[in-house]
Amino acid sequence: MVRPIGVLVGLGFVAALLWSLLWTAIGWVNEPEPETAVEWVEQHRPEKPVSFSFDGPFGKYDRQQLQRGYQIYAEVCSACHSMHLVAFRDLESIGFSAAQVKAIAKSKDVPSLNPDTGEPATRKGLPSDYFPSPYPNEIAARAANNNALPPDQSLLAKAREGGPHYIYHLLTGYQDQPAELLKKFPDAKTPDGLHYNPYFPNLNLAMAPPLTDGQVTYAPGNPKATLDQEAKDVAAFLMWAAEPKLEQRHRTGWAALVFLLIGTGFAYFAYKGIWADKKSGKVVAPA
Amino acid sequence: MAQAPVETVEAMAQEPELRRRDFINIGAVAFAGVGAVAVVAPLVLQMAPSADVLAEATTEVDLSKIMPGQAIKAVYRKSPLFVRHLTPDEINKANAVPLGELRDPESLAQRTKPGKSEWLITMGVCTHLGCVPLGAGEGETRGEFGGYFCPCHGSTYDTAARIRKGPAPKNLQVPDYVFRTDTTIEVGAKA
Amino acid sequence: MSFPWAADYAPKHPLMRYLDEKLPLPRLVYNAVGAGYPVPRNLNYFWNFGVLAGVALVIQIITGIVLAMHYRADAGIAFNSVEHIMRDVNAGWFLRYTHATGASMFFIVLYTHIFRGLYYGSYKPPREVVWLLGVVIFLLTMATAFMGYVLPWGQMSFWGAQVITGFFSAIPLVGDGIRVWLLGGYAPDAAALNRFFSLHYLLPFVILGAVILHIWALHIPGSNNPTGVEVKGPQDTVPFHPYYTAKDGFGLGVFLIVFAALMFFAPNYLGHPDNYIAANPLSTPAHIVPEWYFLPFYAILKSFTSNFLWVPAKLWGVLAMFSSILLMFFLPWLDRSPVRSANYRPVYKWFFWVLVVDVLILGYCGGAHPSNKIVVISQLCTMYYFAHFLLILPLVSLLERPLPLPNSISESVLHGEAQEAAPYGVATAPVAAPAE
Numbered sequence: 001m002v003r004p005i006g007v008l009v010g011l012g013f014v015a016a017l018l019w020s021l022l023w024t025a026i027g028w029v030n031e032p033e034p035e036t037a038v039e040w041v042e043q044h045r046p047e048k049p050v051s052f053s054f055d056g057p058f059g060k061y062d063r064q065q066l067q068r069g070y071q072i073y074a075e076v077c078s079a080c081h082s083m084h085l086v087a088f089r090d091l092e093s094i095g096f097s098a099a100q101v102k103a104i105a106k107s108k109d110v111p112s113l114n115p116d117t118g119e120p121a122t123r124k125g126l127p128s129d130y131f132p133s134p135y136p137n138e139i140a141a142r143a144a145n146n147n148a149l150p151p152d153q154s155l156l157a158k159a160r161e162g163g164p165h166y167i168y169h170l171l172t173g174y175q176d177q178p179a180e181l182l183k184k185f186p187d188a189k190t191p192d193g194l195h196y197n198p199y200f201p202n203l204n205l206a207m208a209p210p211l212t213d214g215q216v217t218y219a220p221g222n223p224k225a226t227l228d229q230e231a232k233d234v235a236a237f238l239m240w241a242a243e244p245k246l247e248q249r250h251r252t253g254w255a256a257l258v259f260l261l262i263g264t265g266f267a268y269f270a271y272k273g274i275w276a277d278k279k280s281g282k283v284v285a286p287a
Numbered sequence: 288m289a290q291a292p293v294e295t296v297e298a299m300a301q302e303p304e305l306r307r308r309d310f311i312n313i314g315a316v317a318f319a320g321v322g323a324v325a326v327v328a329p330l331v332l333q334m335a336p337s338a339d340v341l342a343e344a345t346t347e348v349d350l351s352k353i354m355p356g357q358a359i360k361a362v363y364r365k366s367p368l369f370v371r372h373l374t375p376d377e378i379n380k381a382n383a384v385p386l387g388e389l390r391d392p393e394s395l396a397q398r399t400k401p402g403k404s405e406w407l408i409t410m411g412v413c414t415h416l417g418c419v420p421l422g423a424g425e426g427e428t429r430g431e432f433g434g435y436f437c438p439c440h441g442s443t444y445d446t447a448a449r450i451r452k453g454p455a456p457k458n459l460q461v462p463d464y465v466f467r468t469d470t471t472i473e474v475g476a477k478a
Numbered sequence: 479m480s481f482p483w484a485a486d487y488a489p490k491h492p493l494m495r496y497l498d499e500k501l502p503l504p505r506l507v508y509n510a511v512g513a514g515y516p517v518p519r520n521l522n523y524f525w526n527f528g529v530l531a532g533v534a535l536v537i538q539i540i541t542g543i544v545l546a547m548h549y550r551a552d553a554g555i556a557f558n559s560v561e562h563i564m565r566d567v568n569a570g571w572f573l574r575y576t577h578a579t580g581a582s583m584f585f586i587v588l589y590t591h592i593f594r595g596l597y598y599g600s601y602k603p604p605r606e607v608v609w610l611l612g613v614v615i616f617l618l619t620m621a622t623a624f625m626g627y628v629l630p631w632g633q634m635s636f637w638g639a640q641v642i643t644g645f646f647s648a649i650p651l652v653g654d655g656i657r658v659w660l661l662g663g664y665a666p667d668a669a670a671l672n673r674f675f676s677l678h679y680l681l682p683f684v685i686l687g688a689v690i691l692h693i694w695a696l697h698i699p700g701s702n703n704p705t706g707v708e709v710k711g712p713q714d715t716v717p718f719h720p721y722y723t724a725k726d727g728f729g730l731g732v733f734l735i736v737f738a739a740l741m742f743f744a745p746n747y748l749g750h751p752d753n754y755i756a757a758n759p760l761s762t763p764a765h766i767v768p769e770w771y772f773l774p775f776y777a778i779l780k781s782f783t784s785n786f787l788w789v790p791a792k793l794w795g796v797l798a799m800f801s802s803i804l805l806m807f808f809l810p811w812l813d814r815s816p817v818r819s820a821n822y823r824p825v826y827k828w829f830f831w832v833l834v835v836d837v838l839i840l841g842y843c844g845g846a847h848p849s850n851k852i853v854v855i856s857q858l859c860t861m862y863y864f865a866h867f868l869l870i871l872p873l874v875s876l877l878e879r880p881l882p883l884p885n886s887i888s889e890s891v892l893h894g895e896a897q898e899a900a901p902y903g904v905a906t907a908p909v910a911a912p913a914e
Contacts, residue, residue: 002811003872009801010868014861016786016794021857023784028850057743085561089342128342151755154561158746159754201764242754245564245571252572253742259325260738263318264731270315271724273308278519278716315727329569333544338566 037185038203044178045198050168052236057254060247061240063095068218069237070094072230075216077153080145082133085154086241089127093244094237101127108132146193148206157235157242164235166199171231173199174209345475347467350406358423360411363462363474367411369423369435370472373446378404380433381447391457395447398461408472409448409459413437420444420459435459481516481700483712484509510697516715517722518703520891524598525701526729527591532689533730534584539682541577542626549629551675553668556631557756579741581623582748583733585771588619596809597830599706599818604699606810611692613806615685620772620803622681625674627769628666632753637766639666639674648793665759705890706818707883714887765847773844774837775799778863780848781856798860805867812867815875822881826874829866836862 053062070091073083088105092098105125110132112123125132135141141149157163177196182189190196194204211230218225240246346363348370353359358371373381378395386392395404411419415437421427422435422444430436432445432452442453449458464474487508489495498504508514548567550559563570592612595601601609624642628635643666646657662669700709709715716722740747748770752763768776782794805812813826820827836859843856884890 002808003814006805006808006812006868006872009805010864013794013798013801013864014869016782016784016789016798017857017861017864019786020782020784020791020794021854021861024850024853024857028854033849085558085565087339087342089338090565128339155754159751161751163751249571249575249742249745253738256738256742257735259318259322260731260735263315263322264728264735266311266315266318267724267728267731269311270308271728273311274720274724278721319727329572330540330544332568333570333573334547335568337548337562337568337570339562340566 037181037188038201040184041181041198041203044180045173048169048172050165050232052164052232052239054236054239054246057250059250061094062236064222065233065236066094066240067096068222069233069235069240071218072211072216072234073153073237076210077234078131078134080134080141080150081153082135082150083131083153083241084133085130085152087128087130088125090244094240098127105129111136146206150207153238153241155242157239159242163242164239167235167238168231169199170197171209171211171234172227173197343475345473348408348472348474349470350472351470355405360423361474363410367419368462368474369407369409369411369448369459371407371409371423371448373405373407375405377433377446381445381449384445384449389458390450393447393449393458398447398449398458400464400466403466406472407446407448408464408474409461412460413439413442413455414450414457414459415440415442415453415455481709481712481715483715484516485514485717487512487514510693511723512719513717515697515718516709516712517701517718518709518714518887519716519721520703520705520887521701521722521725522704523729524590524594524704526726527587527594529726530587530729530733531584531591533733534580534587535682535685535689537580538577538584539686541573541580542679542682545573545577546679549675551629551672553631553671553757556629556671560630575741575745578749579737579745581626582740582769582771583737584619585623587733588616589771592616593834596833597820597827598702598704599813599815599820600702601809602813602815602818603810605696605702608692608695609810610807611688611695613803615688615692616806617803618681618685618688622678622685623769623771625678625681627753628671628674629678630753631671631757633755633757633761633763634750634753634766636666636757636759637763638768639670641766642768643670645796645799648790648796650793702818703887704819704821705884705887706822707885707887707890710886711888767845770841770845773842774840775802775844777840777844777856778802778860780844781853781860783853783857798864802863805864809867809871813871813875815878815880817880817883822883823874823878824881825878826871829870829874832862833866836866 053060053065073081088101088108091101091104096104105127108125108129108131109122110125110129112121113119114121135144138149151159157167160166162169174195174197177188177190188203190204194206195208196204211227211234213227214225215227215230216225223229243249343364346361346368348359348361348368350370350372353370353372355372355374356377358369361368361370381395386394395407398409399406411423413420416439418437418439420435420437420442422429428436430443430452432443434444434446434448434451436443437453437455440454442455443451444455444459445451447458450456462474463477464472465476465478467473487498487505489498489504494504545563548559548563548570550556560574563574565571567573595609595612624638628639643657643660646660647653649656658664660670661667662673700715703709750767750769767773776799779795779799782791782798785791786794815823815826817823820830839855840859840863843852843859846852
């Protein structure tokens with residue numbers, strides 16, 4: 001009973017699929033999907049390899065670099081981008097002392113209430129406060145940025161395909177639209193108010209190039225603040241902001257793997273030992 | 288009888304084999320045991336206060352508006368904090384009590400900062416079972432010893448917030464605090 | 479419970495005797511996984527995956543309960559509460575990554591376990607109920623995983639919930655009503671999130687119950703084995719303890735090595751970056767994809783692109799997607815071949831491997847950008863999938879001529895492990911007579 005019904009159901013699905021297949025094929029033949037502007041750009045843009053100290057299973061953060069990256073965030077990015085999941089106290093893990101953290105927090109204003117009137121006000125930050133947002137809410141943020149919302153940066157390095165590598169390429173990738181692209185895809189012309197960047201998934205983004213050579217001045221003992229260096233440093237900082245526990249994770253991971261490898265080795269030989277008499281091909285005749 | 292030595296030799300030949308197997312088996316179980324304990328550690332530790340709770344802001348209190356004889360209720364680490372400006376009368380009354388009479392002997396000097404004995408900063412949590420005693424707010428009864436009175440089970444505290452009557456075992460707790468200026472304190476700071 | 483030569487529980491220590499008398503739990507353990515449970519002696523490593531699935535379930539339950547101490551199922555703060563776990567809770571990152579990687583490991587193990595069943599005919603009599611319970615466990619696990627993925631309330635969480643609950647509106651007449659009832663609203667929101675949290679906490683314990691029934695049902699006839707030939711006598715079996723406890727211990731070690739490598743060094747590899755963006759009902763991600771373990775079914779769903787016989791394409795897709803799992807319930811009655819193991823069914827074996835490749839291709843298509851090429855491939859592969867179970871298997875089991883089976887398990891073992899698959903009677907190199 002099951003089999004005949006099964007055959008009918010199977011034939012039903014197969015028939016529906018053949019029908020769909022027919023129309024998909026017809027559609028495909030009639031309107032073969034042309035290459036899109038995005039696909040063309042992806043083929044033609046340079047893929048400059050960039051490496052970070054935290055890449056790979058042995059990766060570690062470079063605290064000097066993270067501090068430079070924080071400087072860029074504080075002096076450039078924080079004008080438009082919030083980072084509401086990072087607290088001032090977290091900065092201790094990139095090499096600032098408790099006193100320095102207290103000073104950094106105190107130099108920033110965080111939202112508060114006037115204790116006498118109850119009106120919204122600001123107060124000096126404390127280490128336990130989170131990085132304050134440049135705008136009170138999304139509407140204000142959009143109003144100040146041509147209806148584009150500058151994304152919060154707490155998780156940006158994990159929320160984008162390619163992570164910090166993508167961020168580096170984006171920040172160093174601003175350029176004029178190539179003539180060949182405009183010729184092939186006139187629709188891809190950058191609209192007014194946007195900026196062309198071949199690394200951005202939609203090719204034209206609302207953020208103007210935020211970094212240039214010498215945008216910030218690094219303290220002595222650091223490399224020169226070229227666009228390339230700044231982009232690397234802020235990408236590294238954003239990676240730390242998104243994944244502050246990366247170093248603990250790698251450390252624990254190696255300890256766990258070594259432990260497991262040895263333990264599994266023991267388990268393997270224990271198993272072999274227990275099975276030794278059963279694997280010699282002998283069969284004990286029933287009693 | 289010729290069999291016996293053969294068996295023994297065989298048994299002896301197997302001995303190191305069996306001992307090695309025992310070692311491997313014990314080793315395997317030992318690793319599993321250590322592994323199990325190592326995994327339990329994070330499961331237990333995760334319940335300890337998280338970093339944001341530990342970084343709890345110390346509470347700053349402005350004393351400038353508190354007149355002698357007045358007290359305010361603030362919040363410190365999510366618990367009530369009583370900040371009282373003692374009158375000279377209350378200070379004298381506190382100092383007049385012989386320490387031997389106290390369930391939890393402490394002088395007023397021990398419970399205040401040097402030179403600032405008019406400022407009594409204590410938690411507003413009864414040391415019996417945790418109710419909030421009366422006496423800090425305007426118009427609240429202060430009990431027969433003129434300090435605080437807990438309505439839950441009748442614990443009565445004196446002008447130095449020390450337990451005098453009722454079931455509470457200890458005086459109201461004095462938290463860590465530091466005078467940042469003459470009129471502001473930071474509760475929770477040790478220095 | 480299964481075989482007459484099974485050792486009897488005879489506790490030597492007086493404490494164990496006392497406990498066993500008052501509550502025969504020690505006896506139950508002894509007879510289930512101890513020296514009192516005879517198991518075929520020729521099981522290969524594919525038989526490790528049942529225990530590993532149980533271990534994966536326990537890992538998920540323990541890490542899940544502990545995560546629930548910190549997670550907040552309020553749509554406004556759920557996303558931030560997960561980040562609180564990752565950043566501020568002691569060892570929180572470890573717990574969250576274990577739970578997320580654990581879900582993937584659970585499905586890797588589960589799929590291997592299921593395909594073992596398909597290859598060796600574990601679904602055939604007398605083990606049909608074991609198989610049915612297994613399909614129930616699979617469905618419950620899929621539901622649990624889906625709801626769990628919604629909880630972080632990222633973009634994929636929200637839009638995945640939107641898509642999956644959207645399936646129900648394909649049902650004619652009552653569909654949209656059911657969808658609104660499920661969600662407690664018109665779109666995934668606070669009501670849906672809270673109930674998903676409640677059910678996500680509950681279902682693993684239902685799964686646990688079903689697993690206990692699954693093992694109990696298995697222990698009536700005892701385990702299948704790679705030859706598919708039933709146990710004939712004590713020479714065919716070994717006691718579960720210590721033989722398979724040791725083998726499972728080793729298997730567990732390998733499982734944990736893979737688990738650790740994934741969770742400590744590539745914890746986000748199997749995930750999707752979009753889920754690190756907080757849910758935004760006004761902004762649809764470029765490609766909505768479920769987690770990898772749902773991709774084959776997602777491909778099946780998307781293959782139906784044209785209305786057919788007055789049934790809309792969307793409804794065909796939903797029906798096909800659910801049918802692709804539900805047909806598993808009928809497998810013991812679709813495939814009636816008396817030979818269990820594909821080792822002795824050359825035609826079935828060939829189709830089995832085609833199915834494996836087919837499912838892998840479907841998985842790839844499910845996650846790929848839906849170009850015409852991908853859609854056509856999905857359609858062909860979906861056709862094969864249904865044809866395999868509903869058309870090919872019944873035919874093959876009727877018409878196939880299987881290879882001759884070994885007379886018994888121990889005979890197949892006796893002729894040398896390399897020749898375990900060489901059935902008795904087929905000309906092989908002469909083997910010396912056994913010493914005993």
